[in-house]
Amino acid sequence: MQHPLFSVAQIRGIERTAAAGLEPGILMDRAGRAAADHAADLLGPGTGRAVLVLAGPGNNGGDALEVAAHLAAREQVTVIHLRGDGAQPSFETARAIERAGASSATFTDALPSAEPDLVIDGLFGIGLTRPLEGRGRELVDTINEYGCPVLALDLPSGLDADTGAVVGPDGIAVRASHTITFIGDKPGLHTNEGREYAGQVAVVGLDISQDQFPPATALLSTPDLFAHCLRARGQNANKGTFGNVAIVGGAHGMTGAPMLGARAALFTGAGRVFAAFVDPGPAYDSTQPEVMCRLAGGFDFGTATLVLGPGMGHSPDAVRDLLRAFESASPLVIDADALNLIANSPDLQQRLTQRGNAILTPHPLEAARLLGMTVPIVQADRLAAAHELAARFNAVAVLKGSGTVIAHGDQVAVNSTGNPGLATAGTGDVLAGICGSLLAQGWPLWEAALGGVWLHGAAADRLVRRGIGPIGLTAGELPLAARAVLNELVRRYARRRS
Ligand SMILES: NC(=O)C1=CN([C@@H]2O[C@H](COP(=O)(O)OP(=O)(O)OC[C@H]3O[C@@H](n4cnc5c(N)ncnc54)[C@H](OP(=O)(O)O)[C@@H]3O)[C@@H](O)[C@H]2O)[C@@H](O)CC1
Numbered sequence: 001m002q003h004p005l006f007s008v009a010q011i012r013g014i015e016r017t018a019a020a021g022l023e024p025g026i027l028m029d030r031a032g033r034a035a036a037d038h039a040a041d042l043l044g045p046g047t048g049r050a051v052l053v054l055a056g057p058g059n060n061g062g063d064a065l066e067v068a069a070h071l072a073a074r075e076q077v078t079v080i081h082l083r084g085d086g087a088q089p090s091f092e093t094a095r096a097i098e099r100a101g102a103s104s105a106t107f108t109d110a111l112p113s114a115e116p117d118l119v120i121d122g123l124f125g126i127g128l129t130r131p132l133e134g135r136g137r138e139l140v141d142t143i144n145e146y147g148c149p150v151l152a153l154d155l156p157s158g159l160d161a162d163t164g165a166v167v168g169p170d171g172i173a174v175r176a177s178h179t180i181t182f183i184g185d186k187p188g189l190h191t192n193e194g195r196e197y198a199g200q201v202a203v204v205g206l207d208i209s210q211d212q213f214p215p216a217t218a219l220l221s222t223p224d225l226f227a228h229c230l231r232a233r234g235q236n237a238n239k240g241t242f243g244n245v246a247i248v249g250g251a252h253g254m255t256g257a258p259m260l261g262a263r264a265a266l267f268t269g270a271g272r273v274f275a276a277f278v279d280p281g282p283a284y285d286s287t288q289p290e291v292m293c294r295l296a297g298g299f300d301f302g303t304a305t306l307v308l309g310p311g312m313g314h315s316p317d318a319v320r321d322l323l324r325a326f327e328s329a330s331p332l333v334i335d336a337d338a339l340n341l342i343a344n345s346p347d348l349q350q351r352l353t354q355r356g357n358a359i360l361t362p363h364p365l366e367a368a369r370l371l372g373m374t375v376p377i378v379q380a381d382r383l384a385a386a387h388e389l390a391a392r393f394n395a396v397a398v399l400k401g402s403g404t405v406i407a408h409g410d411q412v413a414v415n416s417t418g419n420p421g422l423a424t425a426g427t428g429d430v431l432a433g434i435c436g437s438l439l440a441q442g443w444p445l446w447e448a449a450l451g452g453v454w455l456h457g458a459a460a461d462r463l464v465r466r467g468i469g470p471i472g473l474t475a476g477e478l479p480l481a482a483r484a485v486l487n488e489l490v491r492r493y494a495r496r497r498s
């Protein structure tokens with residue numbers, strides 16, 4: 001099943017259409033009830049717990065007041081309602097104010113002296129227009145220090161639902177442990193700062209019929225998007241069935257980078273794996289003697305899927321190897337130094353765009369160089385930046401980072417796996433190796449990028465679940481974990497198909 005992500009403009013459109021066919025206020029009723037149920041689940045069995053509800057001036061505040069009215073029947077609810085000095089509340093928010101006022105919730109301006117058992121964040125949702133300041137900012141500052149669960153309604157206040165950026169400059173947002181989001185899921189909860197601030201995300205459709213939803217802006221990447229490429233291995237298979245991968249890079253002093261990529265390709269199922277070194281490199285890898293070491297200058301680039309860039313450096317030999325690789329018809333994964341060489345060369349850019357058949361895997365700085373912009377601009381709208389990279393270079397673009405964004409043509413997906421353990425040297429080489437391996441096994445570019453990114457993150461998640469990281473997780477540990485995750489996926493999906 002697909003997991004769609006909608007822009008704020010789309011959510012507004014869906015809401016308008018749905019509300020036109022319903023009694024006024026029904027959608028807020030549903031949102032309030034669903035959020036109150038979610039809060040009750042977080043509190044667990046019992047009664048009389050201290051719940052702090054922060055309600056803002058708009059309909060997000062209305063949702064919060066509905067939650068307060070529901071929870072007040074069982075819990076000790078304290079409400080801080082920031083009314084703002086703008087327009088009058090909407091019909092449904094006015095009704096929520098009345099309901100909460102008629103309940104046993106206590107209204108106050110001051111934060112309780114003791115930390116509550118649960119905070120409900122209903123300050124701002126998709127109507128946030130500027131950074132938090134004044135009292136709202138003070139409240140967020142304080143609750144961000146709490147250790148209790150924080151349930152954000154629709155989205156953490158202060159976050160941009162489209163981009164996952166904290167609305168700034170010098171912005172602040174609620175660090176929620178959980179977010180219950182209404183009508184449809186939003187990209188900003190899953191990329192950039194979104195994963196840090198939104199916590200666990202639950203989506204509540206408010207019983208709006210699916211035919212009122214437009215095509216999604218993006219998809220959350222889950223194995224359902226590439227499951228059709230997962231194949232159990234036939235008894236009669238041989239190594240030739242699973243393709244060749246060559247990792248091209250490893251300038252003097254950087255031989256480890258292609259070796260990491262090569263191991264990743266090997267452990268995720270490529271038939272034969274080469275490490276092709278720009279400068280004379282090791283004759284073989286004693287830890288992984290299955291990897292065949294070659295000099296890139298003499299390697300026939302037409303015989304393998306090519307992963308270009310790990311530790312490649314910037315020498316004339318590196319440029320020569322890149323040009324030769326572009327002239328081959330092989331599928332390419334382009335990473336690291338190869339991306340920087342391309343960013344500096346209009347000629348390489350033109351050749352890449354003309355040949356196509358490539359996955360680019362930049363981190364935000366490499367993406368900024370390729371696009372001729374700054375990192376903050378890339379990060380301010382990661383979906384747009386990935387789109388632009390894909391369009392400009394006629395490739396599948398993988399913009400790495402928390403909530404990696406994968407784009408091709410008009411398709412965009414946001415990855416759902418991974419953790420801060422990946423923020424360490426060499427993990428990019430492993431990702432590139434996995435993508436190359438899937439390509440070599442016959443996966444199309446789009447699925448190889450989606451699958452590679454998902455597997456790489458899931459491998460890190462698996463290691464962390466087992467106590468390996470996030471602190472101190474090393475890139476070299478990922479390939480074995482990726483192998484385990486891939487085999488589990490194949491078992492799960494191959495069984496489903498049979
Ligand atoms: N859409 C739906 O389908 C449904 C929506 N629902 C809920 O409604 C939410 C959207 O409601 P919304 O449009 O009223 O916007 P919301 O986020 O409450 O904020 C707007 C208010 O905040 C103010 N304001 C803005 N920024 C500010 C700042 N930095 N600092 C201070 N003030 C600031 C702004 O005032 P102004 O900019 O005019 O000064 C205005 O008063 C949505 O997220 C969901 O929770 C559900 O009930 C279910 C159905």
Ligand SMILES: [K+]
Binds near residue numbers: 123
């Ligand atoms: K909120």
